[in-house]
Amino acid sequence: MKQNEKLIVIDACLLAGKIMMQSGAETYRAEDTMIRMAAACGFPNSQSYVTHTGIIFSLENLDPTQVVRINERGTNLEKIALVNDISRKITAGVIDAETGYAELKKLSKENLASPIWLQIIAASIASGCFLIMFRGIWADFLPAMLISGVGFSAFLLLHHHTKVKFFAESTASFVIGLLALLLVKNGLGHQLDIIVIASVMPLVPGLLITNAIRDLMAGHFLSGLSKGAEAFFTALAIGTGVAVVYSLFI
Structure with a gap:
């Protein structure tokens, strides 16, 4: 050849x-x-x-x-x-x-990703469904959808401009926690914890965690550990944003 x-x-x-x-x-x-x-x-x-x-x-x-x-x-x-x-x-x-x-x-x-508006709508609907799955009440369904949509939009916007995923995720989770707290205090939401948990679900690195475990099981320890580390820092960023809201305003 x-x-x-x-x-x-x-x-x-x-x-x-x-x-x-x-x-x-x-x-x-x-x-x-x-x-x-x-x-x-x-x-x-x-x-x-x-x-x-x-x-x-x-x-x-x-x-x-x-x-x-x-x-x-x-x-x-x-x-x-x-x-x-x-x-x-x-x-x-x-x-x-x-x-x-x-x-x-x-x-x-080729850009085969779904349009931004469709990603935001899908994240909002998914969060509303997660809220019900976590045994939330139907009165919080729409607030969870609204909060998730705003938070996910903030994540996409910040990640596009800064390219720093940790900052984008922590800021988005901060926005989610702050909006959830405001809605609950104004009587538009009821179960703060469940609303926050459901709203941050679109940010959770589910596929990354799954791939990390599968790579470790297949013997690819370096890739598995690196993916696990990225998933850990993503979870840390999400938790940090919510924890800041809780520590400052509750």
């Missing part, structure tokens, strides 16, 4: 792994996808090492090792499914590495 063809295979595997990690995939899933793609292109002995913040990949022992940095991470299950679909086509021989790489580059540039 020519050198430029090898480079296309390397770029395709690295881009597939990068998209998956940026979209919230498990570490072992990204590694398995990259190795299967390389094997389908004639490199059965490729090596892939994926962490929460970067990917190290090599086709053969004589080839130089390639490294990709993962700077942004989120949740986009649709992109993970589309990468899996492209990798399966390459593995089955339906498309070659060059065509797959072109599709992956197109996919990496």
Whole structure:
């Protein structure tokens, strides 16, 4: 195989792994996808090492090792499914590495996330449902939806401008706690604790915790611990914002 063809295979595997990690995939899933793609292109002995913040990949022992940095991470299950679909086509021989790489580059540039307004509405409805699940009263359903919508909007706005997730999450939880307290004191809400707990649920890193546990169980201790640490600091940020409200005004 020519050198430029090898480079296309390397770029395709690295881009597939990068998209998956940026979209919230498990570490072992990204590694398995990259190795299967390389094997389908004639490199059965490729090596892939994926962490929460970067990917190290090599086709053969004589080839130089390639490294990709993962700077942004989120949740986009649709992109993970589309990468899996492209990798399966390459593995089955339906498309070659060059065509797959072109599709992956197109996919990496697409914004498949839901519109901001839809994310806010979904967060609001989810919080209202969580309130009922936590045995809250129906009179607090709408207040929980309103508070969650405002808090989640604050999180998205701050995260977009500051890029500091801890600050955005702690500030959003502070806004949620403050609004909940104001509504309860003015008679528009009743169960303060349940309203606050339900309203911060869209900020809780549920997928991150799940992936951390799955990576630890699969033997990827470095990735599992790093994801667990990120989830811990997210929970700490949420708790800090609410605790500040409680300590200042209650």
